[in-house]
Amino acid sequence: MNESAGNSTSEYIHHHLTNLQDGHGFWTFNLDTIITSALLGVLVIGLFAWVARKATSGVPGRLQSAVEIILEMVQTQVKDTFHGDSGAVGPLALTIFVWVFVLNAMDLLPVDLIPTILGAFGVPYWKAVPTTDPNHTFAMSLTVFFLIYFYNIKVKKLGGFMHEVLTVPFGAKMAPFNLLFRLIEDLAKPVSLALRLFGNMYAGEMVFILIALLPVYLQWILGAPWAIFHILIITLQAFIFMILTIIYLSMAHESH
């Protein structure tokens, strides 16, 4: 158990679920989320860019092969979903998958590792997994939401898009209902995207914290299976976020 967590269990849990914050009211910044995600994003995307810069069309090395496998997986998903030109959706989907995966992977580090290390330097709180912060998941899903509208209007023009919003699915006579349905449908997209990722990761992290409350000699019995299971969860959640983004954007590209 962490020193600064105090003796009570609820204090320990509460400590682990508190962000390192700066600012007041809405203008509060969760520094741990911002720093961790930026650091890991730069690291992993930088690695990809480094591989891409040295990419050879000849026999690839191990690292390039690994990057190619991930990229081709994403490309296959995009090609299977999109009927026409997918434009920037491939890079977008790759960014989502890779970034969400590494951020989720922070979950596999021992829950006390980073808070304890940083605590030694006088940092009071540190939530190590950015995807357990709804600010992060909503930031991503709202960006996707913005892109959905951007592509809707870009592909169908404003008139075509408005026509679609007002006439699908019940026809022009039921325009208000169509609009209402459309609003619900579109708002559900970012909310479900963000809450699904957040919920899964938050719950997973919570279970890790609860396991950390067990006596040291018992932790491995639950900790190991949960961590192994979590390897699946973090990959799956990253994949789901990516695939849903691809599907939403392909819907934005197609006329009903």
Added chain:
Amino acid sequence: MNINATLIGQAITFAILIWFTMKFVWPPIVAALEERARKIADGLAAAERGKQDLVRAEQRSAEALNEAKAKAAEIIALSEKRRHEIIEEARQEAKTEADRVIAQAKAEVDQEVMRAREALRDRVADLAVAGAEKILRREINAQAHSELLASIRTEL
């Protein structure tokens, strides 16, 4: 769950990462993949061509071999014929030569016979004259009867 300005910061980070991936990660790798796919396709096509070339070359070499064999057989047949001709020629030549030698020998023999006969004739004539001389010495003068003697000599 408290939503705050972190959301804006994260959205900006996300946007930067997307832009960076679009610009520096996706295009080079996709280009490399496509390039490799093209190279592999070319390699396979080249292998296929090579295989066809091999088949054609094998056909050509078999044809050349057959042709060479036919030519060799022809040459052998020709030389066989020529051999017969040469032998035949040699035989003819030898026969001609032999005939010539025989003819020459015969001619020489004839000549020799003629000469011998001539000599013999002279000798006989001489003998006859000598004999006649002996007989006639008593009654015939050689000068007076030389005409007679000459005619006898020619008759012999």
